[in-house]
Amino acid sequence: MNDWIESVAWNADGLVPALAQDAKSGEVLMLAWMNREALTKTAESREAVYWSRSRGKLWKKGETSGHVQRVLEIRLDCDADAVLLRVESVAGIACHTGRRRCFFNRLEGEGSEARWVETDPELADPSTFRDG
Amino acid sequence: MNDWIESVAWNADGLVPALAQDAKSGEVLMLAWMNREALTKTAESREAVYWSRSRGKLWKKGETSGHVQRVLEIRLDCDADAVLLRVESVAGIACHTGRRRCFFNRLEGEGSEARWVETDPELADPSTFRDG
Numbered sequence: 001m002n003d004w005i006e007s008v009a010w011n012a013d014g015l016v017p018a019l020a021q022d023a024k025s026g027e028v029l030m031l032a033w034m035n036r037e038a039l040t041k042t043a044e045s046r047e048a049v050y051w052s053r054s055r056g057k058l059w060k061k062g063e064t065s066g067h068v069q070r071v072l073e074i075r076l077d078c079d080a081d082a083v084l085l086r087v088e089s090v091a092g093i094a095c096h097t098g099r100r101r102c103f104f105n106r107l108e109g110e111g112s113e114a115r116w117v118e119t120d121p122e123l124a125d126p127s128t129f130r131d132g
Numbered sequence: 133m134n135d136w137i138e139s140v141a142w143n144a145d146g147l148v149p150a151l152a153q154d155a156k157s158g159e160v161l162m163l164a165w166m167n168r169e170a171l172t173k174t175a176e177s178r179e180a181v182y183w184s185r186s187r188g189k190l191w192k193k194g195e196t197s198g199h200v201q202r203v204l205e206i207r208l209d210c211d212a213d214a215v216l217l218r219v220e221s222v223a224g225i226a227c228h229t230g231r232r233r234c235f236f237n238r239l240e241g242e243g244s245e246a247r248w249v250e251t252d253p254e255l256a257d258p259s260t261f262r263d264g
Contacts, residue, residue: 017149026157026158028151073239078228078229082234084235105212107175
């Protein structure tokens with residue numbers, strides 16, 4: 001019985017967007033994608049497993065970096081087409097660039113002056129790991 | 133010059149997922165989608181405008197419900213394929229079901245006992261508005 005898995009509105013590629021939010025700070029860390037196997041493994045192991053669209057394979061968060069995400073809560077939205085994880089970000093680093101979160105670009109300025117500005121420092125050397 | 137718009141990694145449908153997070157509580161309210169026009173209008177008006185995939189048109193948040201989202205900050209992630217809005221949710225209701233947020237289903241139980249459980253009350257009668 002995996003009805004809870006089939007309750008998810010998987011897209012045409014069999015994927016759903018999954019957000020990771022830091023359970024303590026409330027900071028939105030990253031958006032990744034999951035397939036049925038990734039979500040099942042995440043629920044069973046209570047550690048985040050995503051589907052890497054670029055590599056075309058399951059991606060256990062932290063498998064090369066050690067930046068595991070412990071999953072405290074799994075939520076589904078009203079249309080069942082987005083998943084929210086509340087996590088403990090073990091090393092305090094969620095991004096493959098070595099930053100705390102992936103959303104480190106902020107839009108500043110208006111009109112023709114608008115541009116993305118990096119706001120967050122690198123906390124780890126990204127050459128030492130492949131994933132975030 | 134709209135280079136900041138072209139910096140976004142629009143998908144094959146010309147869309148990007150956009151998260152709305154309550155700026156005060158930190159709560160993740162919803163995940164919706166934007167096209168170039170929606171993101172441009174959001175940046176110009178500082179109120180959230182999404183692209184409704186089901187209706188195939190621009191969707192000014194709150195246009196029928198009054199549940200406008202004032203946009204305090206717009207962020208882009210490391211791969212430029214996800215947008216994060218920090219918003220003031222004017223009526224404190226982000227979901228078209230009349231709830232504070234769309235992520236009102238929590239996974240409870242394990243293995244064959246796992247199921248989605250609604251955790252949040254309806255704060256408004258959803259029959260009084262079409263969108264969230």
